[in-house]
Amino acid sequence: MAINPRFLDELRNRLTLSEIIGRRIKVTRMGRESKACCPFHSEKTPSFTINDDKQFYHCFGCGAHGDIIGFVMQHDNVSFIDSIEMLAAEAGMEVPKQTPQEVEKSKKEKDLHALLEEATLFFEAHLHDQRNGDALGYLLDRGLTKETLAEFRVGFAPDDAQALRKFLLAKDYSDKDMITAGVLRKSTRGGEPYAFFRDRIMFPVPDRRGRIVAFGGRILPDHMRPPQRGDFIPPKYINSSETPLFNKGSMLYGEPIARRAAADGQAIILVEGYMDVIACAQSGFRGALAPMGTAVTQEQILSMWKMIPDFTKIPILCFDGDGAGRKAAWRAVDRILPLLEAGRSVDFAFMPDGEDPDSLIKSSGAKGFQNILGGSLSLFDFIWNYYTAGRGFKTPELRAGVIKQLENEVARVANSDVQVHYKSLLRHKISETFFKRRSFKGNKYSKAIGVKPPRPRSYQSRAAHLFPRVLLASIINHPNIFGFVEDELCNLTIKEPRFDKLRQNIIDILSDDHAKNSDILLNQLENLGFAQEIGDICNESVYVHASFCSPSASCEDVQSNWLEYYNDGNAAGLGDEMQNGWRSVSCDEDVSRLRDLLYTKSRDGETL
Ligand SMILES: [Zn+2]
Known part of the structure; x- marks a missing residue:
């Protein structure tokens, strides 16, 4: 749409720059100029000046500079055309239309906008009507402030199916326009048209210029609603149907x-x-x-x-x-x-x-x-x-299968530049996951006492059941120890596949970012589908066996105990006799029992 330059000049002349800016940020008048804290950079003392005579603003802090249209475009983050339409509305002017059809369409839309604005005011007033105190109370109880309700223009539609209609008819709006605007429904039984939204909290939906174009309505909780009519159960939310102003699929609330x-x-x-x-x-x-x-x-x-x-x-x-x-x-x-x-x-x-x-x-x-x-x-x-996530890829067929699926997804990236990078990232991830074995390095324990590093073992007894849980819970609750225990964690073999999968995912996440905090790690693991495993591991029934794995343990405590626990357990697992003996010990005694057995073995001079 081409805009006539004469129209733009008139628009600039009709509006006062400092007034338009003053509707958006706090402006202080100082003689011929006005000052404000710049909305385009962060500052405490005002270096943003507005000159109404020359019709421009200038910021001495960041160099932002422009006229009234530029300000609205930048501040409201809207297009040139939108900023002109918005300013024209504020000036009470019409943006010139090219054809008679455009003129007609624009007039109709303007009428509908005005109607919906009136309906919004009606709903807002009803939310603050004493008779609907429970609706307002409900919103305040949910933690919303009055300022927030006002900013979002939240309202209430009364149960009376004719109230809004009467209100709008008195302001000369027709039933036909109310139906077109989506606030009224034709009666299917030949009666009067009736309100589409009844006994609902109302959320007016603004378009990107802030004009109300539709509504969403939410029912009150059960105990606050009028008695059920028959067996009809109203949906929790309803939205305006499509209208000339409202296209559900292209708009976003807020x-x-x-x-x-x-x-x-x-x-x-x-x-x-x-x-x-x-x-x-x-x-x-x-x-x-x-x-x-x-x-x-x-x-x-x-x-x-x-x-x-x-x-x-x-x-x-x-x-x-x-x-x-x-x-x-x-x-x-x-x-x-x-x-x-x-x-x-x-x-x-x-x-x-x-x-x-x-x-x-x-x-x-x-x-x-x-x-x-x-x-x-x-x-x-x-x-x-x-x-x-959660799948095993032990065989070549399974690997080829998942790679094929991932390649099919990547092929759907239409932009060739982006697709190239997706392909290369996918190749990298595949080789990292399926082909690169993490090398086995001697751990800190073996270096310290000069023996062969313990072989990874699987554990079957109750003690073995506890062993990986304690180790994983410590890492999940204290991801910052990962750097100290990475090698050990990589070498740990856990017999239960779901926990081993969890271990691998923890390693993947923390290898990328050692500094992850526990909440973020937990969230990522839950997103990967490990909520159940985490629930099984991170709880008091595990912490009670080894206090250092609980969230409340100190960092030093976790660091020093984790390796000791790991080495004790791994070493103990080397003896079949010991492992068999373990099947009978009770869970509560596992940790001390483990230490006793270890102590006996060392004392007897066996090499661990
Ligand atoms: Zn600035």
Whole structure:
């Protein structure tokens, strides 16, 4: 769309730069100029000046400079055309349209926008109506502040199916427009049209310019709802149907706030629902967005990339940690692979079992959520894990099979530059995983006492059952000891395949990043499907046998005890007699019994 330059001049003349900027940041008038703390770099004393006569702003700190259109484009992170449409609306002007059809379409849309704005005000007023105090109370109980509710314009639709209609008819809106806008439904039984949203908490959905184009409505919890009508059970969430203003598959809830956050350098985070977006924003994750009741679409992925001003565009997609979440994540992979380009990808973060971002922030705070985001997987790692986690590849056929599957996925990357790198990363990972044996080096124990390093053993007795659990729990709770025990951990053979698989994955993760903290490691392991194993290992029934493996042990304690425990156990495992004897000892006595047996053997002069 070409914009007439005369129109742009008039637009600039009608608007006062300092006023438009003042609606977005705090501006102080100082004579002919205004000053502000620059929104484009971080500062405490204002070096951002606004000159209304000359119609430009300039920052002496970072050099940001431009006119009113440039400011809105940069600050609101919107396109040239969008910034003009937004400013025209603020100036009460019409952006000139080319054809009569465009003029007609634009007028209709404007009417619908105005109608939906009125409906939003209606719902907001009802949330703060005393009669709906329980709805407001419910939201406040869930931890949302009044400021947050106001920012997201959360409202309440009363149970009365005619209330909104009466309100809008009194403002001269027609039934037809209300139906087109999606707030009213035609009666199928010849009665009056009725409100689509009733007795629901209302989430107005703004488009990227901040205009309300649709609603999502959530029912109140059971105990707060009116008695059931017949056996109809209302769905928890309903959304406006498609309208001339609202295309479900291309829009994302939270977009205007997320766009500004992205311009400020915050991460774009895709979550599942309205409450997640709002809870994220309230705790500082203002780049949160959600699709509306559908799986993420290609359009939405492209739109998230567009919002991120940097060259590298990697939004984080959050999913539930369960099987359904994993499937949803895989559907997203399906859509993303053909879209990948240089600098564009996505990361995957998986919530702990039974949590969503809203509940997690409530239970563990912003830090808990940040930890989950910090443990997110790259697209490549997610694909790799999807095919390899929890599976054995002992035979050439199994290996060839999984390699074929992974190669098929990589072939779906349409961009040839990106595909080349996926292929090379895949080759590297395959050779690292299937062909490179970790070399056996003498461990610290053998160096110290000058004997042959103990051979890796498998353990079958109850003591043996405990042995790998203690060793793995220590590493999971204290990943920072990995550097000291890497060789031993690599040489450890665990008979139970699922725990051996867990051991290998711990090594893989910590070899890449020694500095991982326990929460992040735990999260990654859970994402890889080891929640059950971790539950079996990291609990009091294991800690009670060796206090140094519990999360509360000190770092020095873990370091000194881990190697001793490992060497004791490995050495003890060398004797068949000892191993047989062990099958009968009770679990509680294992550790001391082990030491006793060892002591006897050493005293008898046997070589360990
Ligand atoms: Zn600046």
